[in-house]
Amino acid sequence: MWQRLFTLIRKEMQALLRSPQSRRLLIAPVLLQLLLFPFAATLEVKNSTLAVFNQDGGAASIELVQRLAATQAFPQVLMLHSQQEMQQVIDRQQALLAISLPQDLSRKLAAGQSVAAQAIIDGRRSNSAQIAYGYALQVIQQFAAERSHQLPPAKLVVQNLYNPNLEYRWFVLPSLVAIITTIGCLMVTALSLAREREEGTFEQLLVSPLTPGYIMAGKALPGMLVALVQGCIIAAAAVWVYHVPFSGTVGLLIVSMLCYGLSLVGFGLLISALSSNQQQAFLGSFAFMSPAVILSGYMAPVENMPLPLRLVSAVDPLSHFIIIVKGIFLKGYGFAEAWPQLWPLLAIAASTLALAYLMFLRRSH
Amino acid sequence: MSLSLRRLAALCRKESYQIVRDPSSILIAFVLPVLLLFIYGYGINLDANRVRLGIVQQDGGVEASRFVQTLQASPYIAASLSNSETAMRQQLQLGSVRGVVILRSDFSAKVRQGQGVAAIQLLTDGAEPNTANFVASYVQGVWQLWQAQRLPGQAEPAGLTLQARYWFNPTTVSRNYLVPGSISVIMTIIGALLTSLVVAREWERGTMEALLSTPVTRAELLLSKIIPYYLLGMAAMAMCVLVATLVMGVPLRGSLWVLFLVTSLFLGSALGLGLLLSTTTRNQFIAAQFALTAAFLPAIMLSGFVFEIRSMPLAVQAVTYLIPARYFVSALQTLFQAGEIWPVLLINLLFLLLSAAFWLGLTAWRTPRRLDGN
Amino acid sequence: MNPAMTASTDAIAIRLQAVSHAFAGRPALCELSADIRRGVITGLVGPDGAGKTTLMRLMAGLLKASAGSICVEGLDPVSAGDTLRLQLGYMPQKFGLYEDLTVLENLRLYADLRGVTGQARADSFERLLAFTDLARFTDRLAGKLSGGMKQKLGLACTLLGSPRILLLDEPCVGVDPISRRELWRMVSSLADGGMAVLWSTSYLDEAELCGEVLLMHEGRLQYSGSPQALMDSMQGRSLLLQDIVGNRRQVLQRALRSPAVIDGALQGHAVRLVLREAGVLPDLASLQAGPDASLQRVKPRLEDAFIDLLGGGPGGDSPLTEHMPAARLPDGVDAEAVIVAEQLTRRFGDFVATDHVDFRIRRGEIFGLLGPNGAGKSTTFKMMCGLLPVSSGEARVMGLDLKKSASQARQQIGYMAQKFALYGNLSVAQNLGFFAGIYGLSGASQRAAVADMVRVFGLQPFLAMNAGELPLGFKQRLALSCALMHQPPLLFLDEPTSGVDPVSRREFWSHINGLVDKGVTVMVTTHFMDEAEYCDRIGLVYRGRMIAAGTPDALKAMVASAELPDPSMEDAFIALVERDDRQREAT
Secondary structure, eight states: OOOHHHHHHHHHHHHHHHHHHHHHHHHHHHHHHHHHHHHHOOOOSSSEEEEEEOOSSSSHHHHHHHHHTTTTSSSSEEEEOOOHHHHHHHHHHOSSSEEEETHHHHHHHHTTEEEEEEEEEEEHHHHHHHHHHHHHHHHHHHHHHHHSSOOOSSSEEEEESSSOOOOOOHHHHHHHHHHHHHHHHHHHHHHHHHHHHHHHHHHHHHHHOOHHHHHHHHHHHHHHHHHHHHHHHHHHHHHSOOOOOOSSSSSHHHHHHHHHHHHHHHHHHHHHHHOHHHHHHHHHHHHHHHHHHHHHTSSSOGSSOOHHHHHHHHTTTTHHHHHHHHHHHHOOOOOOHHHHHHHHHHHHHHHHHHHHHHHHHTTOO | OOOOOOHHHHHHHHHHHHEEEEEEEEIIIHHHHHHHHHHIIIIIITTOSEEEEEEEEEOSSSHHHHHHHHHHOOOTTEEEEESSSHHHHHHHTTTSSSSSEEOOOOOOHHHHHTTEEEEEEEEEETTSSHHHHHHHHHHHHHHHHHHHHHSTTOOOOOSSSEEEEESSSSSSHHHHHHHHHHHHHHHIIIIIIIIHHHHHHHHHHHHHHHTTTTTTHHHHHHHHHHHHHHHHHHHHHHHHIIIIIISSSOOOOOOHHHHHHHHHHHHHHHHHHHHHHHHHHHOOOHHHHHIIIIIHHHHHHSSSSSSSSGOOHHHHHHHHOOOHHHHHHHHHHHHHTOOOOOOHHHHHHHHHHHHHHHHHHHHHHHHSSSSOOO | OOOOHGGGSEEEEEEEEEEEEEETEEEEEEEEEEEEEEEEEEEOOTTTSHHHHHHHHHHTSSOOEEEEEEEEETTTTTTTTHHHHHTTEEESSSSSOOOOOOOHHHHHHHHTTTTHHHHHHHHHHEEEEEEEEOOGGGGGGGGGOOOOHHHHHHHHHHHTOOOOOEESTTTTTTOHHHHHHHHHHHHHHHHHHEEEEEOOOOOOOHHSSSEEEEEETTTTTEEEHHOOOOOOOOOOEEEEEHHHHHHHHHHHHHHHSSTTTEEEEEEEEEEEEEEESSOOOTTTTTTTTTTTTTEOOOOOOOOHHHHHHHTSSOSSSHHHHHHHHOOOOOHHHHOOOOOEEEEEEETTTTTEEEOOOOEEEOTEEEEEEOOOOSSSSSHHHHHTTTOOOOEEEEEETTTOTTTTTTTTHHHEEEOOOTTTTOOSSSSHHHHHHHHHTTTTOOHHHHHHHHHHHHHTOOOOOGTTGGGGOHHHHHHHHHHHHHTTTOOOOHHHHHHEETTTHHHHHHHHHHHHHHHHHHTTTEEEOOOOOHTTTSSSEEEEETEEEEEEEEEEEHHHHHHHSSSSSSOOOOHHHHHHHHHHHHHHHHH
């Protein structure tokens, strides 16, 4: 019976690879996303514009402005001349942050008195604005600390483990391994069964000696294979093109990709068992995929979510897989560290596959 | 191109029946949007309030204990104590804490010694750079507070401080800007993803050949696809606005008619793109894949909805100018939180208009009246 | 007004002058010139790939001809398309109904598109619903209709608005004989009213009734004129070999080997032959048809002329016969009851699709299921091969229920679906390899089986082509070869020759005859009455019940009467169904 399974898988792979168009569809989106997303998906703030209304004009204030302009976040500084202008640049999104330095800044600093500067921040994009504000604050505190003659009682030494310079790309690429493979794998699994139903070949399979289990395995394994290949391409690009460190073992990465693939095809088969045509299968996978990506911890940490969404996230295979991939890439995960995420993947796979199998039996009658 | 209202109405009616009877289009147009709004509104909280922090306190001295107390009192930190550094590092590796503060056994002694030789060590989880930044700044805040508390009598720390005022969103609720942004993603889904299937479906099922042999004109064919999906998009939009403002408490400061105008223009380009893909590929599977790559993913990644466009490399920034969602997101964020700021809105409206004209024009041009091309 | 417009009152509705068309350099039509007259039905016949559909699409303005001129109602179909479409009805081969709209909603849509409103609409709806017998199903979704009913609805949608020109591309594929006859009546009354009708068909008995026929082959026009003239040219060449003793299939095979015979078919217990030359008879003795056998001249048919024009039929020897081993049944299976239905019933809610049907099929027998569309034929068929669960009663194949039985039992059957369920985006070779593989053939035995099928069915030139792009006849061959790859002793065929031209159909049946001689048992559903003649026994299903069963000759005998002493199979079919209707009304 292995040979029949092999036949099913071969057929599926032939269908995927036969026309240049479908080959392109498997690879081109992956490459495009690989090219754009690591650069686009960043929560860092760079190249922003800072607006400054310097009412002081003393040496200290000029130095402070120069220091702010020297950061990566604000290569451009817009000098303003009135409070009104400050309002305008924020309204019109010409600057993310506007700082007004008071008249007596230089004098008070020299006198060791306390002085407060004002920052107006565009709350429409509060995350970027908050980060930008954080950068500005750091510069100003540093500046102030140098001028105060008091030593702090203790230094704060920050050390970023796993990613010393907090390179955002190191975070994005391992996550992309998980996200991009999700699209490919789910599409292949959910749509191919729906297509067989539309074209009538499904009945041809049902009258053959193949049992429903085999037909399902024949759909599941190609999906896993697609996930594996796409995942390896992205992982390879992460290591050799984007120079993300790889601290785990390739074997563990592949094992977890397979576990993840298995849990995905479970969802894929479940969706295809529920839909009667390709359109429904496509929209169904999409309706699964978009919440799955958002709740995966890629866009925002799972621990920040309210409890109900954290529970949903627990059955989202993506959230587990992202932790594993990042662990393998950056944190040197071995099997023991990966296991707490691997077993949920296997449990998700087991339950979705079982459910899909039951639905499949019901539908094939 | 002549237009018969009777034929157009008949085709629109047909399209609406198809929408209403297909559970998947209802799922995409009404269930998924609400789901996404809630998930974006409550699921994405970039502000990382209450980060989980591990504390390794090897020093039982007063200074160390005070610092730990200050940490524990912070509303932004959920601290857990341990005296084993190895255990805490392990927790950090597993992701169960996002940062570890280490106070060595000689900490209190060194603080008393002065001269700034004492050190508080903070390890962050660099695998989550955004969270790591938050952890660092929260701990920094605590560190400053701890310093201030050690100098009784001085109400205010000397030197320079920066007082922040957040405009439009004083309490910096991410929801207020993520929800308007996610509306653009939802409109992309309805406008481009759903429509990428509809013409291809007619080709695949053979209904197109039958339609083309009737007196239907190109304009009718095109409008009969645009009107129902435009209305569907608008209905979904109305629902999103209601849910966002009434249920989720997101402010809407701009006027409804501008919102209507912006949405209409955006839907125009999204529908145009979806129909174009559907018309040219004549294959649902391929059209859908294209729509996913060409419309949906850019709407998330390149629209400035979560990720700041200005932080992207110039080449990528150039690409974003081609993405209609970029203008829609900017207009929505302004309309919802700031109101009618015309310099911002006009530019966005102009580009949305151009983009709608471009995509719809291209689709009209590519809509065939024969089986072999035009 | 354009002077060409005034010409539309002429008798000639469509004029083709040296029309050629090519798809990406591949010629589909070549220098075709013809006139299509108003007031008659013009039949368009020819084998698959002859260019019939392309021609229709050119006339409907859906394609632009590469060369030559087409004039429909004095208009150019492409440049004056908007004007022309108001006067033209076109039914594509696969008429696209909106499956998620109901019957009535589909009709309304096309009525609106064709500008049929008010009283005219009410009238034509009533007329068309009555004719298509869809009045009971107006609220049913089109996707839930049976294949034949969909076809009828498609036709009804095309007929809305009384066009002046009607182009019908294979309107009768999958439609039962009763509806076909009604459709014919209706369209001919439209033609009598002055409409120009072009009717493409692979049923030559239908084409025989046309006022004129255009016979195409490989993109060229082979004949244009009245079918009668063509049949007259065959005078004396059509014979019936009667009173055969022994195996009529083998008699047919032997007759086809004779150089004097160019074509032959079974007709009940007799064999119908077409001679190469009038008067030159085959040697009767060599046919071994028994002592009483006699050859008798019969009226030629259009099909005879058609096959003659194409240079003769495919011959009677199937290379499959040499290739297939004798079919052996597993031990313990009763050769008299290989396939058994006992009180077989299937209900869908309140609706009884199959109602206590009984039959048993012997080894080496061809059993045909016939019946009007929606009569329960397909439901019965699907229950027999295990695709539908049984509500009550039993469906046994070799003593086993396929729905419940292990895959070993399913290894014993071959199945060929209505629409030739092949993987359209895989190559022919990949399809063959796949079906060989899932039936457990691997390595050398798989290669050998595939090579045999390629040789037997002449698939060599197509191996690299996508199965979806094959001409219909070859699709059918490929589907049959996939179903036979594992040499099953049982074969299920669901409308196996739907839409396929007569030559391919002949060839198909020569293969089936060859298989039956090897002891393969065949169950088949069909709407072709000449195909029914090939069956050993026929079960006629109507309204879920088996209303008659027996040999083709026995069924014909049931309806023979003084005014119809020699009924055709179609006559028998219609009479038996009508008789059942009368009995139902009486009770």
